[in-house]
Amino acid sequence: MAVYIATTSAPVNIACIKYWGKRDTKLILPTNSSLSVTLDQDHLRSTTTSRADPTFEKDRLWLNGIEEEIKSGGRMATCIAELKRLRKELVEDKDASAPALSTFAVHIASYNNFPTAAGLASSASGFAALTASLAALYKLPSTPTDLSLIARQGSGSACRSLLGGFVAWNVGTLESGADSLAVQVAPETHWPDIHALICVVSDTKKGTSSTSGMQRTVDTSPLLQHRIKHVVPQRMEDISAAILARDFDRFAEITMADSNQFHAVALDTSPPIFYMNDVSRSIIAVIEEYNRVAQLPENGGKRKAAYTYDAGPNAVIYAPSANIKEIISLIVRYFPQQETFKDPFGLFGTAGVG
Ligand code: 2P0
Numbered sequence: 001m002a003v004y005i006a007t008t009s010a011p012v013n014i015a016c017i018k019y020w021g022k023r024d025t026k027l028i029l030p031t032n033s034s035l036s037v038t039l040d041q042d043h044l045r046s047t048t049t050s051r052a053d054p055t056f057e058k059d060r061l062w063l064n065g066i067e068e069e070i071k072s073g074g075r076m077a078t079c080i081a082e083l084k085r086l087r088k089e090l091v092e093d094k095d096a097s098a099p100a101l102s103t104f105a106v107h108i109a110s111y112n113n114f115p116t117a118a119g120l121a122s123s124a125s126g127f128a129a130l131t132a133s134l135a136a137l138y139k140l141p142s143t144p145t146d147l148s149l150i151a152r153q154g155s156g157s158a159c160r161s162l163l164g165g166f167v168a169w170n171v172g173t174l175e176s177g178a179d180s181l182a183v184q185v186a187p188e189t190h191w192p193d194i195h196a197l198i199c200v201v202s203d204t205k206k207g208t209s210s211t212s213g214m215q216r217t218v219d220t221s222p223l224l225q226h227r228i229k230h231v232v233p234q235r236m237e238d239i240s241a242a243i244l245a246r247d248f249d250r251f252a253e254i255t256m257a258d259s260n261q262f263h264a265v266a267l268d269t270s271p272p273i274f275y276m277n278d279v280s281r282s283i284i285a286v287i288e289e290y291n292r293v294a295q296l297p298e299n300g301g302k303r304k305a306a307y308t309y310d311a312g313p314n315a316v317i318y319a320p321s322a323n324i325k326e327i328i329s330l331i332v333r334y335f336p337q338q339e340t341f342k343d344p345f346g347l348f349g350t351a352g353v354g
Contacts, residue, residue, distance in 0.1 A: 008047070015308070040188065052137060065111075079134075130154065132162060148181045197331075199335075266311075
């Protein structure tokens with residue numbers, strides 16, 4: 001008897017221009033475009049195996065080995081239903097000999113190789129891996145950008161994890177959401193010198209979920225309206241140009257400004273949302289001082305690192321590879337008790353890094 005099974009992985013992505021706010025909560029349509037860097041496959045990722053079988057009675061899902069309910073009408077059920085619909089339309093309706101996998105239930109098992117829900121974008125890699133896994137199982141002819149429309153309905157930021165390198169999620173204008181999709185601005189090979197250093201300040205689950213936090217921001221923050229209309233559109237253009245020109249100084253300036261504005265709109269929410277803690281803010285101070293010195297004319301006049309923070313206290317520091325060792329030394333000097341700095345590129349040996 002045939003076995004229908006597929007396994008795929010998808011990495012975490014870290015936004016430089018932040019997604020924060022939905023104009024349609026069911027379709028997950030954002031209030032502004034966003035842009036992220038997809039980390040490479042070897043480090044922070046979700047790996048998902050899907051299997052379809054005529055003997056399965058219902059769709060079932062296991063996350064890190066624990067079964068989760070697939071709520072009817074929920075995000076997971078929507079993604080699975082959309083992928084089954086594509087299987088029928090794009091494969092089975094076109095080829096009568098194709099097995100009717102769209103009529104079989106699926107069993108899905110997904111693992112993260114990093115702490116779930118710690119502000120490390122587990123929902124992004126998770127829904128991207130789920131979408132890619134079912135697309136592989138169903139042998140869909142779809143492109144990653146096509147599939148981003150489905151992953152988006154699982155979790156907004158997931159649409160960006162289907163593509164590698166530098167990825168934009170376009171806000172779109174259509175009510176159907178058909179143009180709210182992810183596109184690659186540049187592949188990873190365009191600028192391989194950029195590295196991401198992840199400083200795990202805390203790996204416990206965050207207080208306010210992104211989904212509820214961002215809706216509270218949409219409902220209550222006047223600053224968000226200014227950001228959507230007057231800030232993000234220009235920043236999307238400017239950071240895309242900086243990426244294409246491999247201009248790290250400009251990339252860093254925009255990335256840090258956008259992280260700070262995202263946390264400002266969180267603070268402008270009623271009641272306010274605090275994602276960063278004192279350690280997060282101290283890391284900002286260290287990187288700002290590092291850049292201030294680097295920007296002196298005698299030191300070259302350009303920024304050497306960029307911090308960014310998502311919906312949690314952990315810092316991600318982007319920097320050209322030549323600066324990574326120096327940055328890790330700085331961080332370890334100022335935060336000597338921390339033992340969980342990740343060293344995905346093996347640049348710092350084993351002392352003091354997790
Ligand atoms: C981002 N974040 O652009 C921003 C920056 C957090 C801060 O995308 O409700 O988990 O599932 O669409 O995708 C977090 O939002 O929210 C997020 P849902 P998601 O990466």
